[in-house]
Amino acid sequence: MANIWYILKLAGIVTIVLLVLAGLTTGILIATGNLIITNDDTNSSIITTTNAPTSAPTFAPTLAPTFAPTFAPTLAPTFAPTFAPTFAPTFAPTTGTITKDMKLANLAWGFNNGGQDIITPEDDIVFIDPDEDIIEGLPISTFISQQKAAGKIIACYLSAGTIEDWRADYIPKKAQWDAVTASPMTSWSGEAWLNITKLEELKPLMSARIDRMAQLGCQVIETDNIDCYDNTDECKINVSASVLKTAQINYVKWLASYMHSVDVKMFMKNAADIVPNVVNNVDGIITESCNRWNECSVYSPFYNSNKPHFNFEYSGTNNCSKIPNTVSMMKYCTSSNGNTCTGAWKQC
Numbered sequence: 001m002a003n004i005w006y007i008l009k010l011a012g013i014v015t016i017v018l019l020v021l022a023g024l025t026t027g028i029l030i031a032t033g034n035l036i037i038t039n040d041d042t043n044s045s046i047i048t049t050t051n052a053p054t055s056a057p058t059f060a061p062t063l064a065p066t067f068a069p070t071f072a073p074t075l076a077p078t079f080a081p082t083f084a085p086t087f088a089p090t091f092a093p094t095t096g097t098i099t100k101d102m103k104l105a106n107l108a109w110g111f112n113n114g115g116q117d118i119i120t121p122e123d124d125i126v127f128i129d130p131d132e133d134i135i136e137g138l139p140i141s142t143f144i145s146q147q148k149a150a151g152k153i154i155a156c157y158l159s160a161g162t163i164e165d166w167r168a169d170y171i172p173k174k175a176q177w178d179a180v181t182a183s184p185m186t187s188w189s190g191e192a193w194l195n196i197t198k199l200e201e202l203k204p205l206m207s208a209r210i211d212r213m214a215q216l217g218c219q220v221i222e223t224d225n226i227d228c229y230d231n232t233d234e235c236k237i238n239v240s241a242s243v244l245k246t247a248q249i250n251y252v253k254w255l256a257s258y259m260h261s262v263d264v265k266m267f268m269k270n271a272a273d274i275v276p277n278v279v280n281n282v283d284g285i286i287t288e289s290c291n292r293w294n295e296c297s298v299y300s301p302f303y304n305s306n307k308p309h310f311n312f313e314y315s316g317t318n319n320c321s322k323i324p325n326t327v328s329m330m331k332y333c334t335s336s337n338g339n340t341c342t343g344a345w346k347q348c
Helices: 001-021 054-093 142-149 171-179 199-216 241-261 272-278 294-305 317-322
Strands: 030-033 035-039 043-048 103-108 124-126 153-159 162-164 181-184 191-194 220-224 264-270 284-288 311-312 331-332 344-348
Touching: 001 294, 030 284, 124 142, 142 153, 142 199, 162 264, 171 199, 181 344, 220 241, 241 272, 264 294, 272 294, 284 294, 294 311, 294 331, 317 331
Parallel strands: 103 124, 124 153, 153 220, 220 264, 264 284, 284 311, 311 331
Antiparallel strands: 030 035, 035 043, 162 191, 181 191, 331 344
């Protein structure tokens, strides 16, 4: 029996050698009794083992490389890049389209001891002073949020042609503002005309104001007192009339360009003589008493370009019968003291 057993073992070894010579790949393990013979293509050895499990070498190498590399690289690149870029740009608020058919509620200027406008469901734009802390009993930020939630566009007042010494940014930058001041306004205490020929010095001051309004939530900015060229009795700048008018046009164009760069629309106020020069740059216009002075037609390029023209008359209903068809909306004051409404604004 010992001889037979020895012969069987010898036969097994011979068989393995033949298989190796036939070209089997590295790592084939053959167990005979308590012997395992391995071939690594360079040398062979016989090692002793005791009931070594056969499932571990087969399972572990197969599961890890197959599962992990397939799942992780597929999930992260597909999910994250698709979600984040799509959500952020969509959420950012935009002003939307301003058209000639819109209506406006004026809570910003033109009234004193009364005369403040009333917001109605028909109004598309709500016009405010951005330096008011409280508007209609609410903190300004809350008021703006509520009006936007109701679908209103927020327009804000900016005296772009003067400096008012009660504005929040005057005292901290008094030296810079004084350096670009031209002359005092005789009709308003604490207010002075700006020297619009010093455009480069004005740019950082005005851009900072515009940035603050944009951050506050203003979607439109109305620029007042942009008619220095037409008020040379007060706005005293030592240049010729043609140079002054050109400087005014350049200033208005820069204001519009900068506002558009921060996603804000621009309305101008009055300044009839420069309408042909800037109508393509500005998004709308607000006028005072154009019916009284028979000049509403001068502003018709705005309406004819699908841009709104809002007119306010500091007088009674008689002007409503003459409202031109190129005015988006006209309101009159039931009583006034000249340049402010002390009664109530009424829409024609």
